[in-house]
Amino acid sequence: MLKKYVTVAVSALALAGLTSAPVMAAEMGAAGEPIKLAMLEWTGAQISSQIAGKILEKAGYKAEYVTAGNYPHFQGLADGEISASVEIWLNNVGEVYPKVLAAGKVEDLGTLGLKTNEGWIYPKFMEEICPALPSWEALKDPACVGLLATPDTLPNGRFLDYPADWGSRAATIIADNNLPLTAVPSGSEGAMLSELRAAEAARTPLVMMFWAPHFILAEVEVGWIEMPVCVDQSNEHCIMPPDVNKVVWSGFAGKWPAAYQILKDFRLSTEDQQKMMLAIDEKGQSLDAVTTAWVDENEAIWRPWVDAALN
């Protein structure tokens, strides 16, 4: 096996010398061994992962999908048990990721290309009862705050924050602007979605921290609060759209060089991802069918990545 690769490598080098091509094609590497892609908990990441895998299959690789929890899976990436994870939200990586990145056990391949958003949202019907929305000034209006108050937060309004284990800056932003709100940690993503759905169904007021793209935004109509000017641009006092990157195991480039190139070029647009999320989560179509359809219909997008890596 190895000998064959060496020959291929040598002849490729010779060829490159002869034609003096500007880009050198990458090796296939261990194409017989499956590339293990992480399937994280949320639909968006599963779509990104399946599409990446199907493109790699078109290039002649074998892809395998490993279901994995977001936090524990960084250990798997560091050990090579998982080869690649293509949708990592850098605002929610826990504390293992920075450590293994610093130790050189994983490699960041740059952005996935999703246009993200993060901020404070409310169900759209609230604009009827708090007319100052979407301006943040609405949250200073006692009448509006009174509607948000609960026994746990009286006399303040209740602000539904990210779960305690995600890290949060709502409390500092509330303090920076003297808002009469109390941030309540939500415990889990499921808890946030349940609250948003129930608020929409029962028309109870709610203001909470959230992010996009997310499938629930296609289901519940929400408004984004126009935030006050940040005290400073630090992560503590200011909400900025998070980066979503692709990360691979440190041995990836050596084992599957062409796949490494493909993943490096791989991009997915927010619109496409959102359409697919809707088809899966709302219309009940299968993940496999939806992503296969995307790959079949968008050869113009991914063919150049494969060609650039192989030819």
Added chain:
Amino acid sequence: MTAPRVRAWHRVWGGMLALSVLLVALAQQFPQLGGFPTGLVLNLSDWLNAAVTPAFEAARPLGVLLSALAETPLAAIRSALAWAPWPAAILAVVLIALYSGGWRLALFAAAALGTVVAMGYWPKAMNTLALVLVSVPAAVGIGFALGALAYRFPRTQPALIVMLDVMQTWPAFGYLIPLLILFGFGPTAGLAASVIFSVPPMVRNTLVGLREVPPAIVESALMAGARPGQLFWQAMVPSALPQLLVGVNQTTMASLSMVIIIAIIGGFNDIGWEVLSAMRAAELGRSLGAGLVIVLIAVLLDRITRGFARRGPRVMQARWLLAGLVLALVVALVLSGQDLLPGEQGQRWLRRIDGWLLDFVAWSAPFFAVLRNAITYGVMLPMRIGFSGSASPMVWGFALTPEITAAYVLVSAAIALLLGWRSPQRGIIAGFAALLFWTGLPGFPWPGVFLVVGVATWRKGGTGLFALAMGGLALAGLSGLWVPMMQSVYLCAVAVLICFAIGGALGVIAAESDRFSAFLRPISDTLQTMPQFVFLIPALMLFKVGEFTALIAIVLYAVVPPIRYVEHGLRNARADLVEAGVQMGATTWQMLWQVKLPLARSSVLLGLNQTIMAALSMLVIAALVGTRELGQQVYVALSRADAGAGLISGAIITCVALVSDRLLRSRSSIHRKVPE
């Protein structure tokens, strides 16, 4: 009744009460007496990490070896189950059910597995089954070996029992990080957690089984010239077999309840993963379907293993079973490779449930808002911030004026004295209750907590228990987790009170009516085996994020033990004494309160004990709906991969569980077997 005698311990507790009152009064002036002083907090988790992380990393080669050992059979079983077409697999299981439990069980097996196929969960269910089929033999093997060794060396038994209690009460989320470091990413870390949790019932049943081997059997074996090995394997083990099979049964159940923990790490695409994903997307229908699969597998495995434990005639002979299994294999070979699974129809049906739930939420929101506010204002806030905190214009609509304070002190002193006149014990209890109601549980001065817990454990359990309790409290204080610990105790205390009110009443009715009992049993079974995550979604939609929803989730799980134990105790009350009560013309009400319940006292206390254990075990899951107690600390530690912090939070939960268990157990001197 004669005049009450004032005993020595009345004086002790009277003194404690006086001291506590003094502390509460002083805490108004000196806030450092209220919460644990922050100046004393040490950076324990960093120290622990410095010790634990390198140790586990050093043991990594061993972990890699073990995980290779575990994953080879796992992969083999998984691919075998994935290969077998579902009609063949169902045929095989139905035949085993028929052999083990007869026609009704076989029918149930066919219906249950058919439901799994129809809902579209068959492949995931098979992956879950593969996990159980690896973890149960491992747990049974380890448990049997430990139990047999402990039987051979009786001196090790006290230490072993403590270890088993720790294994059963330590929240698995608390030690997942070290396991992840040791075994790396993959199902092995989850399997290890599952084995740790499910070994104890096997050890306990092995010990009981070996102890209860009739001496006559041992003697006759010895007289027949049996060597030690022969005596053990050919005389004692067969004689203890029914009890051992009970152990296998309980180990299987414990192992299934850990399926979700394995899924937290991921890597296996099983039913637990499906429950977690559905919870994450807040989809009730999908999570209910996946939860139902776990319940069905649990009930099937339970009935089948129990059927094997039963002695008596079988519907069919073993060789017919064998022939049937060969037939199933033939069916599998014929059908293999064909795609027989139904499409997405079942999943679409499940999704409809979500629409119904939202309609219900929209329709019932005003009612549930009133319920939530009533319990929050009436029960939860007073227990958390006490009368002194609740008496404000914000909460109860009136301010805490000096007059109101004076009135509260006078009224509670009067009640305590009045009750104390008849019985000093009641007076002291009333005094403490009034004091707690004033401060709220988390606000009770910390030196007072040390004092009261110290005296209680010293008197009831001696030095060992005293050291455990003081160690746990000191750990909570020094690691900066005093407030979360008191929050946990408060949340569990409220939950246990509600569980006993509801569960006790249901148990009483079930003891009176066979029909109600039969109606209640499947509900209880479902509440205990359905993954709790499933209940969180509707609870969240109706009651919003926060402590109240956490309380509902805890109550739904912990309400089962009081139902079972109260019913069991009442049904088994001594018939002659009950008869005597009837002869004396007692009314139904008098019979219940003055005859039957006192007779059932030890069973009820055991039920209380189990309720507390169940409530504590739910703390970590309740953290998913946004609480501020120890369970949340365990989660935060898990996401930060902070092994030390996770271990400390877990250790404190275990201490609380063990101390309350031992305190209650020394009261109920009669140990009884767990009723079903």
